[in-house]
Amino acid sequence: VRDALSIALPLAFAATALIAAAQTEFWPVIAVLTGIFVLVLYLTMALPERGFYLICAGEPAVVAVGISSLLPALLLQLLLLAIGMHSLGLFRSRTDMPAFLAFCALTLALYPMATFFRQMLYPVLLLGGILGVAVLFFTISGYNLKKKCAGADK
Amino acid sequence: VQTTRCTRGIAACALVLATFSVVLGEPAAFLAAGALLFFIIYRAGVYHARVVRIAGTLAVSRVAGRLMIRQGSTIDVLTKVTCTLPGHMAIRITDLPPPGSAVTDGAVERTLSSPGAASTALSYRIRILSRGDTDFSGLSIRVSDRFFSEELTFREGNFAKPVLHVQPTGIFEAVGARGTTGEMEYAKRSAPSGYSVYSFREYATGDDLRRVDWKLSAKYQKLFVKQYTSHIGEPALIIVDLPDQSGSENTQVLNRMVTAIEGAMEKALRQYRTVSLLVVSGGNIIRFLPAEQNLSKLMVAVRNMRPIARSHHFYRIREEFALRSRVSGIERDLSAVPPSADERAYLSNLGSVYNHFMKDRQMTAFEAQVDRAMASVHEPGAYLFSMLEGDLSHIRMIVYQARRRKTDIYLQVPKEAYTPGVLKSVLESGVESIEVIQ
DSSP states (O other): OHHHHHHHHHHHHHHHHHHHHHTSTTHHHHHHHHHHHHHHHHHTTTOTTHHHHHHHHHHHHHHHHHHHOHHHHHHHHHHHHHHHHHHTTOSOSTTHHHHHHHHHHHHTTHHHHHHHOSSSHHHHHHHHHHHHHHHHHHHHHHHHHHHHHHTTTO | OEEOHHHHHHHHHHHHHHHHHHHHTOHHHHHHHHHHHHHHHHHHHHHHHHHHHHHHHOEEEEEESOSEEETTOEEEEEEEEEEEEOTTOEEEEEEEOOTTEEEEEEOSEEEEOOSEEEEEEEEEEEEEOSOEEEOOOEEEEEEEOSSEEEEEEEOSGGGGOOOEEEEOSOSSOOOOOOOTTOOOOOOOOOOOTTOOEEEEEEOOTTOOGGGBOHHHHHHHTSOEEEEEOOOOSOOSEEEEEOOBTTSOOOHHHHHHHHHHHHHHHHHHHHHHSOEEEEEEETTEEEEEEEEEOOHHHHHHHHHTOOOBOOOOOOTTOOOHHHHHHHHHHHHHHHHHSOTTOHHHHHHHHHHHHHHHHHHHOOOOHHHHHHHHHHHHHOOSEEEEEEOOOSOOHHHHHHHHHHHHTTOEEEEEEEGGGOOHHHHHHHHHTTOSEEEEEO
């Protein structure tokens, strides 16, 4: 299954990008960006942090597809993150896939945000707020855990 | 929680896309940026849940070769650590020996990365340089995955066990063996006047038989030894040895030492109402504040401490105590050698040279000043703060002067200066105890 995913996920990404490109007038740009992604996929095969390079290489193609249509772009983005995770070896245990699917479901909430606002400043600020709350939560949880481990709360 | 290079890269990518979306008003870039940020949050959540799971399953059992030991001796420690490790995680385990000890052999660190129930054993040897009842500092783990890493320190319960009972050396220490070339002699010390018995404990191998309380032992059919009161409370004399200006300029370590000095002064002032502060740098007296009651004046003196250019060094001067012990050692060797042996002529010549050298030896100005400072404060104990950098002759001189005045020296050193070789040589000069400034 693991080997199948390493072929299926990039194939799905390239196919989705090219199908989305066929619907737009600037399909050559998307095709070139997808080609660059495939090239990076080939060139980084032996690198330890391959997942990060693949995410970076795939983002231009995602944005290019998103200029004409947002839903395929969102699908491409999730596929790209799945490729990144798989490259980092994070799909090995049984619990990884359900957790990733839950994350995908949460990420779909971004779509109404992107379509609702005409200016992107407010959704970006909202995103910053969500990030701030998450950082605060993890900081407090981490602090409590450290305190518990050190026995300071006894 | 620390982020890895991969996480920082993804965050930077998300930031660029978010900026792009705001500047150009492009929803696609916002979508990509949002997905990347959600991805980081999702991975942080997974990581945190796994760290909590690891912390919950971590267990340790530590066995020390002996629990009752003598200051300066070594013991073997075996620490077994078990935990359940989720996939894609690595854990670096570091056992933390007791404060005031030095690892002399073995490894205190190991990394585990195989998922599932994992266990490892750390076997090492430590030398205990402090005294009193001391427990282990705990166990530290660094948990890391592809995106985050975090260090946790466990200090409670089994993580700090067992407690080591470290007996001080020196009250009835026997004279060490000496050869013709003159190895180190341990000072023979009697229980000073004013020392009294404050408790009893069971006899341990190596205890001096003169400390056995025979009445109590007969009553309980077990050997009990007396424990003497030695040092109670904080010393009211604080000696600070400032580093040389030409040495390493480690201001962070110096600042930490200054903080420790401030703490010691505050404690001593609270207890005795006066504190005497002697500041030296190598063989140079910088400042002496006898019986000072004003904390702010002491604090000002301490806070302005900086490395000093040392104009005098004592590495060519043999201490009086060392000379005396050397001469008495040669005399002892002479009495053991048969009259016809060739070695006798050599030893008597050597003894004569040392005797002449000792007669002509003048007390240095530094020794005289330190002696005057110690005589003026009449303290049974003194803290000596030093970074132990470079030549340590002046430290030995201070310790010898303190011994002349029956003053115990409690050396406080930053952990950076904590090398077993240096500490051993200082301990051999007669320092009562060594504590590490963390």
